[in-house]
Amino acid sequence: MGLKELAEMAKETAPYTELRLHSKAVEFCAKFPIIKENMQSKFEGELSLLNGDLKNAILISGDRQQRKTNVKAYMTDWFMHEKFKTFELVGNLAWKMAVDNSPHKIQFELFDIWGAVYKENDWTLTHDHWPHPWSFVYYVQSNGETPLVFPDASQDARYIFPKTGDMVLFPGLIRHGVPQHHSAEDRIVVAGNFNVSSRKVYV
Amino acid sequence: MTKLADLANNLDPPVVMFHEEFTAKQAMHYNIPRMTVNMFATEELNIALERDIRESGDNFSGRNSSASCFMTQWDMHKHYESFEQLGKDACAVAESGALAERTLANGTNNPIKYYVQETWGLIYTKGHATKMHTHWPSVWSYTYCVKAKLCCSPLVFPSATGGGYEIFPVTSQLIVFPSWINHAVPEHTCAHERIMISGNLDVIWD
Numbered sequence: 001m002g003l004k005e006l007a008e009m010a011k012e013t014a015p016y017t018e019l020r021l022h023s024k025a026v027e028f029c030a031k032f033p034i035i036k037e038n039m040q041s042k043f044e045g046e047l048s049l050l051n052g053d054l055k056n057a058i059l060i061s062g063d064r065q066q067r068k069t070n071v072k073a074y075m076t077d078w079f080m081h082e083k084f085k086t087f088e089l090v091g092n093l094a095w096k097m098a099v100d101n102s103p104h105k106i107q108f109e110l111f112d113i114w115g116a117v118y119k120e121n122d123w124t125l126t127h128d129h130w131p132h133p134w135s136f137v138y139y140v141q142s143n144g145e146t147p148l149v150f151p152d153a154s155q156d157a158r159y160i161f162p163k164t165g166d167m168v169l170f171p172g173l174i175r176h177g178v179p180q181h182h183s184a185e186d187r188i189v190v191a192g193n194f195n196v197s198s199r200k201v202y203v
Numbered sequence: 204m205t206k207l208a209d210l211a212n213n214l215d216p217p218v219v220m221f222h223e224e225f226t227a228k229q230a231m232h233y234n235i236p237r238m239t240v241n242m243f244a245t246e247e248l249n250i251a252l253e254r255d256i257r258e259s260g261d262n263f264s265g266r267n268s269s270a271s272c273f274m275t276q277w278d279m280h281k282h283y284e285s286f287e288q289l290g291k292d293a294c295a296v297a298e299s300g301a302l303a304e305r306t307l308a309n310g311t312n313n314p315i316k317y318y319v320q321e322t323w324g325l326i327y328t329k330g331h332a333t334k335m336h337t338h339w340p341s342v343w344s345y346t347y348c349v350k351a352k353l354c355c356s357p358l359v360f361p362s363a364t365g366g367g368y369e370i371f372p373v374t375s376q377l378i379v380f381p382s383w384i385n386h387a388v389p390e391h392t393c394a395h396e397r398i399m400i401s402g403n404l405d406v407i408w409d
Contacts, residue, residue, distance in 0.1 A: 022238075024238055024239075026360070026363050026368055027363065027364045027365075028360070028362050028363050028364060028384065029362060029364050030362055030383075030384075030385075102340070103339070104339075104340075106340055111408060130342075131315060131342040131406050133339070133340035171383070173381075173383070195406065195408050196340050196341075196405060
């Protein structure tokens, strides 16, 4: 079969925006790591300075996405690490978590990182970050009232209620979302994705 | 006992994406596309693939941690046109599989292009098997049957719900599946060879 025939075959099954909706999907029961760490201990009491800088950078950047993406809240552009050292720093913290929690020695690189501010009634659609191997969310300001939700997880693991300084790392293919934020206090996050830069081959 | 049940009873490690030492794990049910394409007019391709596998030689002599069979070097697509061609076909199938849900600035879904990260050839003879493993963090993996019979050992996905999922080899069949899925090949018990190609696809990041 040549590429032309393969392209014809592809036309018969329009591309899906989610793997699980593919016409040839098979159901699997699998386990994935979802890891939450608080960054306070890494900054010896100066975490509030980092968070202040992140807040400023997010506000300076402005709302660039205008709720066109899955995030129905104020959101910066995708590549904030190219403009702000503080975003690069958060990316480095998440990178260390990704490396430490991977089953093989793999070199990751930060692909994109952005900021978002949830005001009252803002929310995020359930979505995934596939095909990125790891994704993360860092909580610049969160009172723990609005969760990060993994709707496909077992009931006891479905909701994470993050607080300021928490970093949550998870495989990019896992679906997640944020329900409406019902608090007068802004919920401010930095999120991003890694891709593979180079790695050892394996079977 | 079926081959699948036999495999399930002898597998190590358990059916998880990562190793057991991970501290936080949640079980999730996921629907995973498994794309199978029976390719046509492949006589010449199959002859070339088999020839190239034998010419490349057994690079591991059973030392690979997963596959105990004859196994070539990892980068066959860089040395042999036959492997390069098959890799392009696998990319085309993967690109038809799913878009990224990540959106472009205008809100449309982001199409994804792939390249062959690595590809290799395998020849199973009687007694050979491949232990359960994943190809994470590649995005898609593929396997192509150069020569085998339906009586040969299947490719099995033990963590599929309902007791696992198995695909018996058919010559010229290309199977594309997400790389993080655990899979294995039970012991090959036939007298004839089972000749396969495997490979991994990664994303061309813009």
